[in-house]
Amino acid sequence: MNREDYIIVPTPLDFNLDQCLVYLNRSNQEVLHKVNGKKLTKLLKINESPLLIEITSGENALTVEFPFGTPSQEKGVAVYSYIWDWFDLGRNLEGFYKMANEDLILQNIVPKHSGLRIVGIPDLFEALTWAVIGQQINLTFAYTLKKRFVEHFGEKLEHQDEEFWLYPRSETIAALTVNDLKGLQFTTRKAEYVIGIAKAIVSREITKQGLLQLDYSDMKNRLMKLRGVGEWTADYVMMRCLHQTSAFPAADIGIHHALRKQFGLDRKPSTNYVEKLSWNWGEWRAYAAFYLWRSQYG
Template identity: 35%
Template sequence: MDILTVEGPYNFDLVLSRLALDPLHVVDMEKRFVKVPLLIDKTPVVAEVQAVGTTDEPKFKISGIEEPYQKQAQQRIADIFQWNTKLAPIHDFFIKTDLKEIFTDHRGTPLFLEFDPYSSLMKLIIHQQVNLKFAYTLTERFVRKFGFEKDGVPFYPLPETVAQLTVEELRELQFSGRKAEYVIGIGKAAAEGYLQYEELKNMSDEEIYDTLIKLRGVGPWTVQNFLMFGLGRPNLFPTADIGIQNALKKLYDLPVKPTQEEMQTYAQHWEPYLSYASLYLWRSIE
């Protein structure tokens, strides 16, 4: 068991509240912990990450990791929760903008990541073009049916498993035929080593875009969200995202959702932290 101190502000309770939206996450809001599924050298590891500090003095207790995997798991957990990114300068930047109120309300919310790039991309594909409630339902069916559990924590099905699925098997879970094909294709690509975290995190945004856009079912919206929530890139603003459009409509009290041109005009004031603007705008309507 280790206690780790990070630089504040960092509001883990707001992290947990967002994680709790996904029924596949094992979250305890009262005890302030989440159980994180990790694959270390192809071995499933479950780490419990618990907040024991405050927003201004954040401290975390990490437990449950077996000895051979502790160093790698702790490094990955630090990446997931973005503990090495200082949020104070980002907060100070935004309280001088139109997003001041939102950043004050959600102070200390980090751009934390999905638990691994493969499940991040898989989740994005499943969530495409369906409402959020059904997206979570569909993802949960997929993981419960074809994935596995350790210590009561769900793991996404391994790429090798997904690569062997048929469209008919996914159709039985209410996947569309096309979405089923996309998911199986992502599984095959990952099984062939196409989504290696250590490789991807050393690539530029443009290189990752060129790599992922070749996959069926992956468009600009998917790549932008993957860069944000798969890798923590700080300057993405997916203008095609309905949630961000609705958040801007609410923020500026617009009669209709903003146009792409209007969104770009707003966004120019929020660089180089557009991903944080996106995250906090989503938070403002959740």
Template identity: 30%
Template sequence: MTELRLEPAQPYSFERTTRRLLLFEKTFYRYRGGCFYRTLRLGHRPVTVKLDWEAGGVRVRVEEDLSRKERELLERLVRRMLSLNVDLQPFYEQMKKEPRLAPVIRARAGLHFMLDPTLYECLIKTIVSQQLNLSFAGTLIRRLVELAGETLEYGDERLPVFPTPEQVARLEYTDLQKLQFNRRKAEYIIDLSRMIADGRLDLEALERLPDEEVVERLVALRGVGRWTAECLLLFGMGRPNLLPAADIGLRNALKKLYGLAHQPTEAEVRQWGEDWAPWRSYVTFYLWDFLSG
């Protein structure tokens, strides 16, 4: 048994941060007895990781004994996934100057981004989700994982392990078409996985680049548009100053917040967003949460 206790930068709300897992994440996370659990890869080894909140910190448990290297990797992964090192106090101080936004922000104090554990998982899940509703996208993601990945026994369950690029690269387009993927999406997923597997695409290297350069690199790839690139920046990297001004959810949230008779234009959103820098990602995220109730 391995157990870690990780203290976050304050203010931090584990309840608010993980609430979206209960609402929207139906593929990998399970919830039982106050604990979230899912599989993660520590190097080449998949393990089941349990997460809960105890005495002001996140408790992380794995039923197996881990090496020191694996423990360090696990801590880095969980800190990244739960945004434990992100200090939002400067964000809250800045937003006090925004009279319409301030109550929305204050009501969600401690809410942080939940990131996917790897950029590859985030990218593939986002591509699968393009132009689909959440329910069907989750179904296709589950089918992909069942086909290409593996499972781990955990109590009376078998938990999915997200496949590696190498595992997906071995598939043929027709394998995914049989699962109700359309031909183009099957090509995007498998071709990108093959590029990563053979070293032509290094996702981790993108972490060192500024936002717009990441977008430029990604949209040059077949199957990746700006929306997909921005999702990777938000939910894969946790970049704090991204403004997806064309996003319908963000525009609807602003319409609701400001009591507008019309949906604001992309240009209007960008103009308002000038005052939100360098925290535009978090304003967007809090407004999405505001819209979802």
């Protein structure tokens, strides 16, 4: 790392930030980061203090700049680790690309978006509650609820006449009542689930570190013990937070629409069919899902 107001994060040869930015910029209601051309700006909380970062891509590296000045070495290391986790930069995708090149479905999708990596949600509380917020509603309304949730209960920093937000803390949400969230158009059940997850995180009933010690099956079962977390939610969290490349949310409507388009069907395929199909992708099912999502826009 450089002792300047920026750090350099090396990236694999097959990493393409532009592909990831398309995914990150898929909703104009997103409040947790901003994409401006080829620059990605995000507010993080490191050691209880907010830290704004600006990310751009160079040759086999990301440049991370700090608009408010050089952070401490400890904070710089934390930012480096966050970005490494966020873009799954430690993953060798050679096996995935080889498999995709030989797969009748993925060979039509993956080359168009080569360099895309699973854009993660490193924080377990955010991953779980964002998945719950998105249950059984369309993506547009899910982002509407998320925006309200963040702007009511998160923290904000202003820079150059723009607002940058932090996702609400689990401690803040654990102290809410169901009516607090119903006022934002959460259903009663969804409000109960989100508050219950917050309490489980605060009490350390469930932790990311603890989950990562479990095997795939036990990890999924542990997540599904949380009220409001079914198979789709567990698979989504395992895929986007816990780096389980075999996770696959077979009931996901976006995956169904992508496959319908690929097959030229007049209706979306059944969940059972999608689940069986996904086994062709073996340990790369999560990456197959992410590329199928990516095929739906841009």
